[in-house]
Amino acid sequence: MSFVSVVIPCRDEEFFISRCLDSLLSQDFLKENLEIFVVDGMSKDKTRNIVLEYTRKYSFIKLLDNKNKAAPFGMNIGIKNSKGDIIILMGAHAIYDKRYISKCVDYLNKYNVDNVGGVTIPLSKDEGIIAKAIARAVASPFGAANAHYIIGGGKPREVDTVFGGCYKREVFNKIGLFNERLTRSQDMELNLRLKKAGGKIMFFPDIKAHYYPRRTELKDFFRYNFKNGIWAVYPIRIVGVTLKLRHYIPLFFVLALLVLGIGGIFNRSIFWAFVLLAFLYFLANLYFSLRIFFREKDVKLLIFVPLVFIVRHIGYGLGSIWGFLTIWKLKVEASGLTK
Template identity: 40%
Template sequence: MLSVICPIYNEEKYIRKCIDSILSQDYPYNDMEVLFVDGMSTDRTRNIVSEYTKQYSHIRLIDNPHKIVPCAMNIGIRASKGDVIIRLDAHASYQPDYFSVLYRYSCELRVENVGVVCRTDVLNKTPKTLAIREVLSNKFGVGNSAFRTGINQIMAVDTVPFGCWPRSVFDRYGLYDERLIRNQDIELNKRIKHGGGKIVIVPDTYCTYLARETFSGLAKNNFGNGKWNILTVYYTRQLQSLSLRHFIPLIFLVLLILPIFVSFIWLPLGWVSILSIVGYLFAIGIISGMLAHRKGLHFGYLLWSFIVLHLSYGWGSLCGLGLVIFNKKIGI
């Protein structure tokens, strides 16, 4: 029995594409249940899922009054019946062999978590959204995560998007940490690895994540990611809950800002910030120019996408650091 759990909240724009890709799976319906755990959506998400539950007995809709993803996953895990559990995201669609490949490798490799490459795409293709998509798939934009940049062989990794676990993993390592609004998958995978478990990524199939299509949406999402990198460490009291790459945007932003403040004491240090900014703009300008030429994309949109991604992520981490330092006054 395979249990598929998908946390949802106000996903009416994406949910049909997600469910239709689930229904196209080559895994037999009789050996599968699909649980959509809804954070009490206020748009048409619940109505759309309910349409499918009336047609397909293996699809269920479950309430998540706490609204956040880790609570949804824990509710789904407790309600599920499967020997193997797969976590999905409603912002994504899945290849027809997605479930069968993950299930097969989970059984064959006998590891604690199996994942695949997550390709980035956009629902509506315009010069702006295609530039955002490219930046979110580029190493200079998102780092060297194997699940983002692609693989051609089975690899041991620190984390994978979503995941496929034997049910026994949650008995051994615990459920999702419900304090974490973001990074809950990363934290769980780190907990598994530090406990001696293995996480692998396999090349045989993939999923497609549908990214935000506006610069404001890109900034908001990555601000939250950056902030919760710091808060994840704060709540878990373990720096090893994350990897160094998660803090690079914060380090970059601090190295830009700090010399500006110090320059009020010693003026020449202000040139460090100026040179850093010029060097950064030159670097992403070269990369944006190469991508624009090679792939026929809009240079200005590429350049701005890099800037929005890096600065919003770094600013989010800086604000998260402020929350931690002044938590007695602000309250986390």
């Protein structure tokens, strides 16, 4: 039977880490064939104390330090310390279904692929309307850019990336570890590297995790998406990697709004093109917002979900624009691989 190493990079996750670890303790996978590494980025809250309590009770749970704090360093530290022939990367913000690990292992071996993953179902951290609207919006095709690992559904299929990921150890021996210069998008870059090396990644809709979005206030949600937009662009220069087209749709949309909006001041035809684009966006926003409203039967969502969509798309698009404006300051990296 396969030995599995779980790696959880985290920092200041006192509200979530217990729920995450409890869900792993409830797994139907044999604990004798499991080790769990919580790699802490020098948390300033109670995260470390909470994890230490688990390490005292369960010998297969271990706490490691990530003095560099950023996620790719944490994942690499966990991988280097692991001994499993299968490595599963997990997020502290998630609660994992009882058969999550066993299904990952079964499918990885059955289909003889290099990485598998499943669906993440967003949850609201509290019952506040903003948190609820964010959770519902990011689970929508309009808010998730049609990412399979968020919207789910369909049949098992080969994809370009998955949430977290369940990897064969030999993958890291072959293509290297996570690029530590990429504070975001490092998982997508590694999976693109894996695909270029001839590896296969598969998505399975019955592998499920419930995920708490990291931001539950609109201003924080805007900043979060702005940074994600920046890091959709930076890998182009840092490691010469271009992400999938869906990551640049907000960039094209916001650029079009800006160009047409400014041009419309001087030209009537351009002005009407701006109006048409804005109207089409309004219709799409309304359609997906109504779908959420009819499913949830909460009239408040009809007010806040459209706003969340706007914040997500505009924030991400502006971030990507800023990324291109500042990309020249970045150093080009010859390799970017950590061995």
